[in-house]
Amino acid sequence: MTRKFAVAIDGPSGAGKSTVAKAAAGRLGLLYVDTGAMYRAIGLAVLRRGLSEDDTAGIESVLPELSVTLRHGAEGQRVLLNGEDVSEQIRTGTVAQYASKCSAAPAVRSFLLETQRALAREHGVIMDGRDIGTVILPDAEVKIFLTASVEARAQRRYRELTERGEAVALEGVRADIERRDRQDTTRAIAPLRQAEDAVLLDTSSLGLTQAVEAVLAIISEKTGVQA
Numbered sequence: 001m002t003r004k005f006a007v008a009i010d011g012p013s014g015a016g017k018s019t020v021a022k023a024a025a026g027r028l029g030l031l032y033v034d035t036g037a038m039y040r041a042i043g044l045a046v047l048r049r050g051l052s053e054d055d056t057a058g059i060e061s062v063l064p065e066l067s068v069t070l071r072h073g074a075e076g077q078r079v080l081l082n083g084e085d086v087s088e089q090i091r092t093g094t095v096a097q098y099a100s101k102c103s104a105a106p107a108v109r110s111f112l113l114e115t116q117r118a119l120a121r122e123h124g125v126i127m128d129g130r131d132i133g134t135v136i137l138p139d140a141e142v143k144i145f146l147t148a149s150v151e152a153r154a155q156r157r158y159r160e161l162t163e164r165g166e167a168v169a170l171e172g173v174r175a176d177i178e179r180r181d182r183q184d185t186t187r188a189i190a191p192l193r194q195a196e197d198a199v200l201l202d203t204s205s206l207g208l209t210q211a212v213e214a215v216l217a218i219i220s221e222k223t224g225v226q227a
């Protein structure tokens with residue numbers, strides 16, 4: 001019987017956090033929690049209301065009307081915005097940019113904090129985001145900072161978007177990644193940074209299988225639990 005524990009995976013956009021975390025969670029029987037999806041749901045709500053991504057007061061005023069919940073089932077994690085499954089609608093570049101801007105608002109961060117902590121109290125989790133090891137789960141048994149070069153991240157995101165049929169140019173994807181890196185690392189509250197006790201894993205030259213194995217090796221070293 002494996003003991004319940006928490007794995008925090010943080011890192012910049014496009015480092016492969018969600019793909020790697022999902023696969024590792026499946027291997028270990030842990031719940032995979034993608035916290036970025038929650039920020040994206042708020043970004044989508046703000047976009048739908050026609051607000052500017054820079055309208056912090058407007059963004060904060062919308063929060064009382066929103067409920068953002070995660071549902072975990074056979075089909076993986078689904079994100080619900082006021083009960084509507086928006087898991088697909090949140091995967092666009094525009095929503096990502098809105099999510100990044102909304103996530104700098106202190107009220108947005110505190111709005112989501114307790115839901116995220118509650119999930120880790122109730123389940124063994126692999127939770128990915130930007131501030132999981134530093135703010136949300138500072139006592140997580142395993143902390144990993146998963147990163148990759150801007151070039152590698154841009155290539156991966158470009159492939160992902162074109163496979164989904166989005167008409168994008170590599171240069172534009174790279175510029176979006178650089179802009180989000182800047183926003184996510186320089187905001188005043190819970191900026192993206194490596195926790196002091198996190199293990200750094202650079203996936204620039206790793207394939208998916210190798211990255212998953214590397215994550216499983218770190219988890220095994222820290223907890224003694226083998227996949």
Ligand code: DC
Nearest residue numbers: 035036037039099100103129130131
């Ligand atoms: O991981 P992602 O690309 O789906 O996240 C979308 C945005 O949400 C990202 O640019 C920053 C924000 N975010 C955050 O601030 N904190 C988290 N724990 C997860 C995401």
